[in-house]
Amino acid sequence: MKNFTYLLPRTLDEAISMHASHGEGAKYVAGGTDVLVKINEGKLSPDYLISLRHIIGQDRPFLNQETGELYIGAFVTHRAIEKSPLVQANYPILHDAIKNIGSVQIRNVATIGGNLVNAVPSADGAIPLITLDASVNIYGAKGQRSMELLRFFLGPGQCDLERGEILTEIVIPPQLPHTGSAYVKHGRREAMELPMLGVGVLLSLEEDLRTCAKARICLGVAAPTPIRAMGAEQRLVGKIIDENTLAEAGTIAGEESRVRDSIRGVAWYRREMVAVLVKRMGFKALERAERRAR
Amino acid sequence: MAREISFEFNGNPMKMRVEDHWTLLHLIREELGYTGTKEGCGSGECGACTVLVDNRAVNSCLYLAVEIDGKDVLTIEGLASSDGTLHPIQQSFVDNGGIQCGFCSPGMILSAKALLDESPNATEEEIRDAIAGNLCRCTGYVQIIDSIKSVSGHESKEPRVVAWKTEETNGGD
Numbered sequence: 365m366k367n368f369t370y371l372l373p374r375t376l377d378e379a380i381s382m383h384a385s386h387g388e389g390a391k392y393v394a395g396g397t398d399v400l401v402k403i404n405e406g407k408l409s410p411d412y413l414i415s416l417r418h419i420i421g422q423d424r425p426f427l428n429q430e431t432g433e434l435y436i437g438a439f440v441t442h443r444a445i446e447k448s449p450l451v452q453a454n455y456p457i458l459h460d461a462i463k464n465i466g467s468v469q470i471r472n473v474a475t476i477g478g479n480l481v482n483a484v485p486s487a488d489g490a491i492p493l494i495t496l497d498a499s500v501n502i503y504g505a506k507g508q509r510s511m512e513l514l515r516f517f518l519g520p521g522q523c524d525l526e527r528g529e530i531l532t533e534i535v536i537p538p539q540l541p542h543t544g545s546a547y548v549k550h551g552r553r554e555a556m557e558l559p560m561l562g563v564g565v566l567l568s569l570e571e572d573l574r575t576c577a578k579a580r581i582c583l584g585v586a587a588p589t590p591i592r593a594m595g596a597e598q599r600l601v602g603k604i605i606d607e608n609t610l611a612e613a614g615t616i617a618g619e620e621s622r623v624r625d626s627i628r629g630v631a632w633y634r635r636e637m638v639a640v641l642v643k644r645m646g647f648k649a650l651e652r653a654e655r656r657a658r
Numbered sequence: 659m660a661r662e663i664s665f666e667f668n669g670n671p672m673k674m675r676v677e678d679h680w681t682l683l684h685l686i687r688e689e690l691g692y693t694g695t696k697e698g699c700g701s702g703e704c705g706a707c708t709v710l711v712d713n714r715a716v717n718s719c720l721y722l723a724v725e726i727d728g729k730d731v732l733t734i735e736g737l738a739s740s741d742g743t744l745h746p747i748q749q750s751f752v753d754n755g756g757i758q759c760g761f762c763s764p765g766m767i768l769s770a771k772a773l774l775d776e777s778p779n780a781t782e783e784e785i786r787d788a789i790a791g792n793l794c795r796c797t798g799y800v801q802i803i804d805s806i807k808s809v810s811g812h813e814s815k816e817p818r819v820v821a822w823k824t825e826e827t828n829g830g831d
Contacts, residue, residue: 365681367677370659370679401701401720404701467792468788469769555787
């Protein structure tokens with residue numbers, strides 16, 4: 365592998381000042397499962413790799429009991445999220461997605477923040493988080509800022525990070541009562557594969573457990589960045605969730621998607637599958653909301 | 659840049675100077691000379707280079723050697739006892755035809771060990787998930803899964819058909 369110097373800051377401020385002092389030749393790295401592959405392939409050739417692995421307090425997701433917000437440090441590994449009892453019990457949509465990213469070996473080192481800043485259209489980690497209305501905290505020389513995760517993605521491989529800035533944290537707001545959510549990665553095989561399509565659906569129900577109070581439908585690989593199918597969401601709000609309304613929402617979501625032909629699948633098939641999978645995940649979200657209410 | 663790190667390698671405490679850009683795979687094979695850990699794809703797809711770092715399976719081709727400072731590394735050479743007795747998972751791979759060409763075996767066995775250390779009663783689904791990142795190009799997955807299942811406490815007691823013999827004939831060997 366190309367020669368580089370590996371730097372191990374303990375704090376964010378230390379990492380940012382290292383990045384500033386080494387200029388163009390510096391690159392942040394967390395788990396390294398993408399960065400090291402790119403260095404091997406010659407697509408990246410940093411002189412300095414600044415490791416974010418040793419920044420303190422980044423070992424697992426934690427719930428702020430007062431606000432009900434779930435905080436996930438950006439350098440928490442996929443495996444730590446997958447194994448978190450908190451995530452398994454309360455954010456099953458996140459578990460649906462994370463458990464099929466890469467392999468155990470990859471999930472043991474790859475971080476959720478790394479998944480997000482890569483900003484690939486397929487980012488499996490991003491879809492459930494957007495479905496849950498997550499926001500991200502970003503830290504840099506000018507201080508901290510936060511933004512909706514949906515707005516963080518600008519294009520394939522591009523996210524809203526300025527030079528030297530670090531994505532530090534993901535914040536999931538408290539969910540409404542009677543909420544269920546589900547994600548499916550659609551592809552030829554489950555493991556070790558990027559999705560042909562990713563579909564996340566969240567439904568919050570009224571007291572009757574049938575009427576939709578809030579809906580989120582988020583699609584991956586359906587456009588250059590993750591998108592929300594807002595027309596489809598609108599169609600569900602105030603309606604009784606059943607076969608017909610979910611099928612309608614699915615069709616609208618298919619029309620809202622900007623799918624294209626690629627090596628993993630052709631556009632018409634993807635559009636049809638958006639409709640099918642929105643309905644399927646809608647039923648799963650409904651079932652999960654009902655189960656929680658019991 | 660080079661720096662000195664301390665780690666445990668197959669149970670032995672070690673101190674070594676390593677270059678920043680060395681992968682753990684390079685350290686194990688080229689510097690320490692333990693060639694049981696294989697290099698397949700070099701990009702985290704095949705799992706042939708799987709080793710355990712603090713009991714977790716990682717692809718050593720995508721893990722920097724400097725990152726094992728203060729940690730325990732286990733390679734396939736560290737599994738058998740010093741008198742040569744195989745680890746139960748290794749023995750099971752031998753008994754169940756879990757080895758064909760052998761290239762994926764070290765990684766498969768270490769992925770299985772990480773799983774069974776954490777969940778001794780792993781189900782078939784958990785076994786499949788644990789080895790999803792280990793490719794076997796001989797495609798002998800059925801026997802590999804059988805090999806791991808028979809060490810797991812979850813094993814069913816149905817007679818197994820192994821590639822070249824049925825269980826009834828086992829007693830005679």
